[in-house]
Amino acid sequence: MSPPPTIAGDFFALLAQHRISPPHVHASAAPVETQATTVFAFHFADGVFVAGDRRATAGNVIVTETVEKVIELDSTSLLAIAGVPATAFEMARALQTSFEYYRRSQLQALSLPAKVRALSRALRDNLGLTLQGVGVVAPLFVGLDNTALPARPQIYFYDPLGAQFEAADFSASGSGSTTVRSILAFQQRFGSPTPARMTLREATRFALQTLMVAAEFDSATGGVAPESARFATLKWLGQDGIRTLTVTEQAEALS
Amino acid sequence: MTEEPYRWLEAMGNRREYVLNQVKGGSPVFAVSLEAGVLLLGVGSGQSKVFEIFDRHALAGLGHPADLERVRQMLIDAAHLEAFTRAPEDVTLRRLVSFNLSPQIKTVFEQLFAPPFLVRLLLSELGATRDRDSLIKVQFDGTYSLAARGLAVVAADPADEAAVEDWLTRHLPATTEPGLAIDTLLLAWRHLAHGDELPEGELPTAKPDLAGLEIEAALLRRSTMRVARFETIPAR
Numbered sequence: 001m002s003p004p005p006t007i008a009g010d011f012f013a014l015l016a017q018h019r020i021s022p023p024h025v026h027a028s029a030a031p032v033e034t035q036a037t038t039v040f041a042f043h044f045a046d047g048v049f050v051a052g053d054r055r056a057t058a059g060n061v062i063v064t065e066t067v068e069k070v071i072e073l074d075s076t077s078l079l080a081i082a083g084v085p086a087t088a089f090e091m092a093r094a095l096q097t098s099f100e101y102y103r104r105s106q107l108q109a110l111s112l113p114a115k116v117r118a119l120s121r122a123l124r125d126n127l128g129l130t131l132q133g134v135g136v137v138a139p140l141f142v143g144l145d146n147t148a149l150p151a152r153p154q155i156y157f158y159d160p161l162g163a164q165f166e167a168a169d170f171s172a173s174g175s176g177s178t179t180v181r182s183i184l185a186f187q188q189r190f191g192s193p194t195p196a197r198m199t200l201r202e203a204t205r206f207a208l209q210t211l212m213v214a215a216e217f218d219s220a221t222g223g224v225a226p227e228s229a230r231f232a233t234l235k236w237l238g239q240d241g242i243r244t245l246t247v248t249e250q251a252e253a254l255s
Numbered sequence: 256m257t258e259e260p261y262r263w264l265e266a267m268g269n270r271r272e273y274v275l276n277q278v279k280g281g282s283p284v285f286a287v288s289l290e291a292g293v294l295l296l297g298v299g300s301g302q303s304k305v306f307e308i309f310d311r312h313a314l315a316g317l318g319h320p321a322d323l324e325r326v327r328q329m330l331i332d333a334a335h336l337e338a339f340t341r342a343p344e345d346v347t348l349r350r351l352v353s354f355n356l357s358p359q360i361k362t363v364f365e366q367l368f369a370p371p372f373l374v375r376l377l378l379s380e381l382g383a384t385r386d387r388d389s390l391i392k393v394q395f396d397g398t399y400s401l402a403a404r405g406l407a408v409v410a411a412d413p414a415d416e417a418a419v420e421d422w423l424t425r426h427l428p429a430t431t432e433p434g435l436a437i438d439t440l441l442l443a444w445r446h447l448a449h450g451d452e453l454p455e456g457e458l459p460t461a462k463p464d465l466a467g468l469e470i471e472a473a474l475l476r477r478s479t480m481r482v483a484r485f486e487t488i489p490a491r
Contacts, residue, residue, distance in 0.1 A: 014332055020340055101335045104307050
């Protein structure tokens, strides 16, 4: 029988014990990166709304229009990835497994601060690729603070070195984020309703329209085109967990 | 003790007797494959009988809590390592039991100067359809058997199990709603734990006396969008 991990419930300690670690890529020359994205999150009336476009590019080539950039890490955590997909998806997979491993082995869910730091650690472990410029990831994290009553969804954003910050109202990442931040800031200051007061339908419509505008100014952001049934990845986190908006719901919100 | 074959066999027999004696007071556990999913039930003191192992896998058991905990941790470690290094779809009950759990339990049982696992276990895997569900009983010596009738009972005395399984097969159709199935399983629990008669014909609706213990019930739910299918069912 294998000895217990040095830190109870730590999946990465278990991996180290079995001499398995998340793969590290050692690049000596910069390959063509597959990246560029627009993901954003904002507080709305029922919780936190998270949106992401679905395009992946390599240079000026569109690789695909069907990428899922908003990933459920567990039943109360969402990761919106911006940056190099190879690194970001692997990071998400490691976090997914480690959060569930902790919950099952310790018979309680990992706290929100611990999840926030786990992502920070994953980014710090990726420092080598970040400094080489071939594995940069700048994600958003949305999680539920169960210590608050009622439970409160929160938004965190990171720099590629792992520094974490809580966003009071909204946050955005990726190549289209400048446009998105401007729209969100405008709506926050002058809009009616403000994002925080939007209903689910209003938030859905607003998120889709924001992505449409972002795609106007950033070729690496996939737009939303209802006429060709091309939509976005939209999820929201409320006190009862995560919900994904279907293509039908997105089409209805725009009608 | 081990230099002569007879002595070794005698020691094994004594060890078997010792384990059965130790788990004699254990509270029975059940697993039933229903249309809604795989229902597991135990009656204990809360988070002590029925556990989530992985996305589609759960464990119920009786015996010493510390040994049950060791087995639970062993299974969780193996399942998550497999899911991470390969894929969650590669985590299967057959492989968890035959390549991880069973050999380790057998090795410990045959080490005469080390304490054996004082447990009897019931593991379940949710399939896409009911006929693809798997229920496996694992014994303290590492032997295991697949339950063929879509339900399995693990009781302190293995001799009691077959009769209760027969009774449950007659009284628990696969279409039973999980909440109602719990009531039927509790009648079987009363029979095994306290010797109550198993009723034939229409089943009584009064809730059986649980002697101050808690119902621990969980469902590996078949129709849900969630990846983790395990959900606890609150006592009604």
